[in-house]
Amino acid sequence: MNLTFSPEEQAFREEVRRFLADALPSELRERVRLGRHLRADDHIRWQNILSDQGWLAANWPVEHGGPGWGPVQRHIFDEECAAAHAPTVVPFGVNMVAPVIMKFGSVEQQQHYLPRILNNQDWWCQGYSEPGAGSDLAGLSTRAVLDGDHYIVNGQKTWTTLGQHANMMFCLVRTDPNAKKQAGISFLLMDMQTPGITVRPIITLDGAHEVNEVFLDNVRVPVENRVGEEGQGWTCAKFLLTHERTGIAGLGHAKQALRHLKSLASRMQHRGKPLLSLPSFRQRVVKAELELMALEVTNLRVIAAARDGGVPGAESSLLKVRGSELRQEISELTRRALGPAALPFFPEFLQGDESLDDEYAQGAAASAQYFNRRKLSIYGGANEIQKSIVAKTILGM
Amino acid sequence: MNLTFSPEEQAFREEVRRFLADALPSELRERVRLGRHLRADDHIRWQNILSDQGWLAANWPVEHGGPGWGPVQRHIFDEECAAAHAPTVVPFGVNMVAPVIMKFGSVEQQQHYLPRILNNQDWWCQGYSEPGAGSDLAGLSTRAVLDGDHYIVNGQKTWTTLGQHANMMFCLVRTDPNAKKQAGISFLLMDMQTPGITVRPIITLDGAHEVNEVFLDNVRVPVENRVGEEGQGWTCAKFLLTHERTGIAGLGHAKQALRHLKSLASRMQHRGKPLLSLPSFRQRVVKAELELMALEVTNLRVIAAARDGGVPGAESSLLKVRGSELRQEISELTRRALGPAALPFFPEFLQGDESLDDEYAQGAAASAQYFNRRKLSIYGGANEIQKSIVAKTILGM
Amino acid sequence: MDFALTDEQRMLEETLTRLVADQVTPEQRRAMLEAPAQGASPLWRTFAELGLLHMPFSEDTGGLGGDGTDVMIIMQALGRGLVPEAYLFGLVMPGQLLALCANSAQQERWLDPLLEGEHQLALAWQEHTARYDAFGISTQASQQDGQWQLNGRKDVVMNLGSAAATLVTAQLPTGKLGVFIVPANTQGVTLQTYRTMDEQPAGDLTLNSVALPLENCLSEDVSDALAEVLALGRAALCAEAIGAMETACDQTLAYLKERKQFGLPLATFQSLQHRMVDMHLHLEQSRSMAILAATSLSLPADERDYKIAAAKAYCGESARFIAEQAIQLHGGMGMTEECYVAHYAKHLVMFDHYLGDSDYHLETVSEQLDAA
């Protein structure tokens, strides 16, 4: 066994690093570094740069316009992007609906949608969760009734991330109310301009507008916008959930956040000494460092398994549970590190273009991010659900 | 509100302290201090001293020969006994079967058994748990069938603490197999000399012989040895469980153990400095100190409520859960504090009269006690069961 | 040893509980936050009528002579409703410092109107460079031409924007710590106000060659009094947190009972039951610590500060645990502004940043550990 990257992989890392140094606009880098919210334009600007480089669709095969990277390269790319404070690629198009369209979609769908994703023409959002269902995804009740060559869709979706910017939504709907739970679900693509679709913001406790409710009121969706067969929606959804989850631990972000934390806690002073030397604080940083080391090797084990042809299964639950806990712990320590300076809240600074005294600007996002990171253990199947999955699928309980 | 003891209570504490200084034999004190196991004689010797002083039956009313103490005095007495390294009174007679006999027993039973408990003539043990039932006490299957003026008892009891020394056992048996679970249970008193009773030791992972299995093979128990009515056994058992549990947190022991830990960790050296100054270790001691402070006030709240006529309910589950966790944590830190000296295991020293180099004698019991203390979160209803009780009875879940 | 409330205390508790339930519903609270009253709010006037503004002050300074328990009862009730009034930061702490330090003329000028509800004050003790340490500050005061001159900056001063005057600590040339009363609009003073993450009004105060008449100096050696006021403030914050924890637990329990998943109420899932029990264990243990803090205020300073540091550290950790679990058990709902429990969670997390966090206070406990 060895844990070192091959010379080719190291050269690739250098290449990514050079690209990021050259191509990432400093305004964007600074915005991400300070934890300010990105505007739609900011996302598009960066994704166009990636697209021009051919690196937007990191996990697409070459035949569809991807760079043909394996899991190790994708891992390196993610890690370097996080280290460079590059904006995260909005995943709903390129990483989520695209693989489903490649796997289950018709040739027409592939030819129409994939290029539009690659060149950022479409902004996709996800219509999965519903107000009544929570982590019980298959309990969804949005109905789609066939009416000639259209489905008429009625219902409500929620937690639709960045839906306010999207012009397309992929959506799970119930096409057969009599089939048992998972069997009656289909996978539809909707144009957000269709009459009957209303997007209403959900403001989260960090003051951000990141998620939305989407109301569907007699929305007419052409039958050709269904991906796969009727009733095959759950298969598409499961494929998407289990498909490619090596990035799920968010390790690149955790590493960057821990570096930032250590630097911050070295600068902050407690009675004339760096906060990082205060035993109770230092101990928690040391524990986070250890957890990160372990998680990094676990992540590499999963990546190596994927590279060697394995399908990551319940390990991704493990990575999600421990990864989200670690990122939450780091966000907690970062907020604490700021001391009283974590108290003031400047939503205009985080959301807009205003400037702020450097004294506050450097830490302005810390408290908001702490609260924002609470979502990591809730969304995509709450950690309690992940544990039940592991109990069931790995331990046979 | 105030947390100070009254002048009378403080005077009582002084009285107890003087008594312990005068009356507790130094061999016993030393044996308890070093964590060596007590022999039957050791227990009897101390309980006779307490009996002579009129303090053996701390929670008995005056009419039965108790000192008539209230909850606060009992708390002070327990705390001082622990601080002075006095042997714990074997509770099965004086604290467990006696209150049941007082409440549910006949006048004859009271007149026969209570004086014998008071003067240590009988050594009682408890026949509650069964191999198949675990924390599900009411699931017991030991059968008692009426045969004239005797019950014929068949079955098996387990976890019978110090049963090897006992001449009497109180026992839950199923007298009506057709009644639903709790309803068919009766409470019997058995002479351990009765033919058909076999006691088999269970050696625990700390090498101690503390608990036993008791096999009951056609044991004939006179009907007059039943306490209360037939089928009333569960009522007796529940009365015993909820009756007097202010001592359940074991706080006197926790306080003493934490004092010992701090003293030990100040003496042990890590690279030329006291172990107690090593940040990761010190932080855990600080946390234990805080938990003890909180638990002490919680305990006083429960005691004050009992004094003012309240019946301690689910708070005792709280005290048990947190109290056992704290005592386990202190036992863990004590073992760790010893460093490599925690490794050698000297069962002969712990069990017998042999001496040992002072180097090892002072810490010889630490590892064994750490393992022994694991029982605190298991017996008397495992902590998981305690939490389910709180969820049900307090939170209505 | 007594944990029972007196009849008067029980009455106070009931009155306040009713008041908060009636007048600080989620909607009313939102309205108060969105359009803060100019001058004394109706609720503040009610506080005045109920005697709350007099309660924490000794009788010889015109108060009702309430003790730690009385303050605890009030703060706990305010915490239950997350009441957006600066009772602690605008009244109790600055008022208590005046009561301890000020001469009768100063008390007449500043303390009496405070107790009558005619104005509020602020206490500016905190500076970023000193973190949570009230004594290692760098704001300077010196006498020149028969006046005091102040230079420096005070950070995250609670209730700054609504204060008729701010009590400002400063280093004196003697090496001691002094405290000055700085009326609003004094020349050389600039305010930057904002809200905290948990929606409380605060601000930074810059003092640029601020000239003050001699009588604006309240004390030329305020250390002991300031320590006493900080102790009181910390005990009061613990009590407030208990109130907020109670509500957060209640709301979470109600949500678990009501909300269904996989066809069953969440309250029937054992892992969630046990988590809910853990929240209650934290609450009850923290309540014990808050009681310990409230009843320690009259102890000698060392013992008082040790116990209150322990309580503040303990409650800080519990508050965060309960906040995080309340969010988690509410699922996505707990992440939204609309969900009332989210506001409690914000306060319970940010609690730790007021008057010293648990690292700061653990350090105090740790320093005295061997002696304890």
Added chain:
Amino acid sequence: MDFALTDEQRMLEETLTRLVADQVTPEQRRAMLEAPAQGASPLWRTFAELGLLHMPFSEDTGGLGGDGTDVMIIMQALGRGLVPEAYLFGLVMPGQLLALCANSAQQERWLDPLLEGEHQLALAWQEHTARYDAFGISTQASQQDGQWQLNGRKDVVMNLGSAAATLVTAQLPTGKLGVFIVPANTQGVTLQTYRTMDEQPAGDLTLNSVALPLENCLSEDVSDALAEVLALGRAALCAEAIGAMETACDQTLAYLKERKQFGLPLATFQSLQHRMVDMHLHLEQSRSMAILAATSLSLPADERDYKIAAAKAYCGESARFIAEQAIQLHGGMGMTEECYVAHYAKHLVMFDHYLGDSDYHLETVSEQLDAA
């Protein structure tokens, strides 16, 4: 980056797994502990036949040139069965120190027979007064009349009673650390042997004016070699703990599936399911750390020691967590000697006391934190 085993390694793993399953059943293990073999046990002879005794040594010292991964595979398999043989303490650690320090005559005398299974050794580096620090010791060695003379005491020397000779570290007059080979029955040496809490043979070694010929000094500056051997030992212990954790998890899972309470298998209770998952999370994360340790042995000393300290600290905490949960989930059964999992729990808890506990290693990590 490669986590796959080579074909040889896979074969080694399979052979050992089978061997342990066949020859170290709970009953066989108990018998071995109750009546230890005089001289090499049958199992040790099998180890010799399989090449295990040669495996960890470089080819130029007569070994098979196995690396960290090979040692990991072996130790993990031994840990799974809690095999009562002193593979690490009686062979790998003293042997490796000989391989690093000894001249060829010394190797011929002591190392060759070790690899042939003809004797075992012990390594005495630990002293109570130095706690886990191998370098702050007080045993002294000095030359007198053409001989070395040793005075001091070594504590908790593993495998002491079965060792043909013990490698003893001592302070030299030069201020450096030396290492000496002390044959059993040397005059002036007294042994007090005992078993550890987790049933391993150990003892204390007192050296009272022990005279040794010059050739019994293996090195007059052993610090680097000793650090290397301790690093190897720590990595090996982590691997062994992984094996023991696996078995403890397996046995606990099997118990939960089999045992019923309130009419249902324990495995159906959600809170126990999640606890069992937590045990697995600890196991998998610890496995990663054990791999990190095994693959760090060839790194520069600083980096090696940093990573191995991190791994040992991490595995120490996980091992204890798994041990405690295994006992708890087994209920009263887990408290008894009869229950096999109790023996794993004992080892997993005491694991932390071998070659430095997690406080000790966390301190090492902490010292290098900023640099990391």
